[in-house]
Amino acid sequence: MKVKTKSKKVNKAWLNDHVNDTYVKLALKEGYRARAAYKLKEIDETLGLIRPGDWVVDLGSAPGAWSQYLRRRLSPDGAAVGELNGNIIALDLLPMAPVEGVHFIQGDFRELEAAQMLQDALQGRLVDVVVSDMAPNLSGIESADAARIAHLIELAVEFAQNHMKPQGALVVKVFHGSGYNDIVKMFKATFKVVKPIKPKASRDKSSETFLVGRGLISAI
Numbered sequence: 001m002k003v004k005t006k007s008k009k010v011n012k013a014w015l016n017d018h019v020n021d022t023y024v025k026l027a028l029k030e031g032y033r034a035r036a037a038y039k040l041k042e043i044d045e046t047l048g049l050i051r052p053g054d055w056v057v058d059l060g061s062a063p064g065a066w067s068q069y070l071r072r073r074l075s076p077d078g079a080a081v082g083e084l085n086g087n088i089i090a091l092d093l094l095p096m097a098p099v100e101g102v103h104f105i106q107g108d109f110r111e112l113e114a115a116q117m118l119q120d121a122l123q124g125r126l127v128d129v130v131v132s133d134m135a136p137n138l139s140g141i142e143s144a145d146a147a148r149i150a151h152l153i154e155l156a157v158e159f160a161q162n163h164m165k166p167q168g169a170l171v172v173k174v175f176h177g178s179g180y181n182d183i184v185k186m187f188k189a190t191f192k193v194v195k196p197i198k199p200k201a202s203r204d205k206s207s208e209t210f211l212v213g214r215g216l217i218s219a220i
């Protein structure tokens with residue numbers, strides 16, 4: 001498929017690559033809002049994270065592809081609508097179109113107000129799995145971007161320590177580069193099992209990868 005555009009050559013090349021991308025086509029075919037759904041799908045299928053009846057929190061959920069996958073995963077029939085065997089709470093700074101069965105909270109995870117709304121939605125329950133596709137707006141200044149990324153991951157880890165079952169799992173998006181080794185050290189100090197994974201749906205040129213931590217060493 002050829003795409004005509006007046007953009008610069010690099011943008012034209014990216015757009016052509018995008019529309020011809022296997023996972024973009026698959027997402028369109030299967031009704032996912034973004035190809036990112038297949039990143040979580042591979043992580044889950046590889047490690048067996050999501051189980052029937054689980055309570056799952058989806059951080060940085062917009063546009064909703066991960067929530068869509070979780071919703072189908074917790075459906076007895078794998079359906080996008082209907083019965084749901086589990087609970088999903090999603091949060092993002094940006095608005096997100098409704099996903100049936102998903103409790104969405106719009107707010108900034110870095111702010112106390114959003115954290116309180118999320119805590120209220122849990123009604124005192126501990127969750128089984130926390131997944132985070134959160135990423136800051138990147139400035140291009142490596143040290144500043146690394147600090148922003150690390151801060152979001154630290155918040156996700158702290159949330160897991162406070163609101164996740166001891167045997168639960170946390171999945172976060174990270175980027176190779178400045179600060180990566182420190183994030184891995186933090187995970188190893190927090191979880192009994194730590195596994196980095198780069199799903200096939202992550203673009204080869206991207207420094208993006210995911211860290212999975214399972215089993216809290218101790219809670220706050």
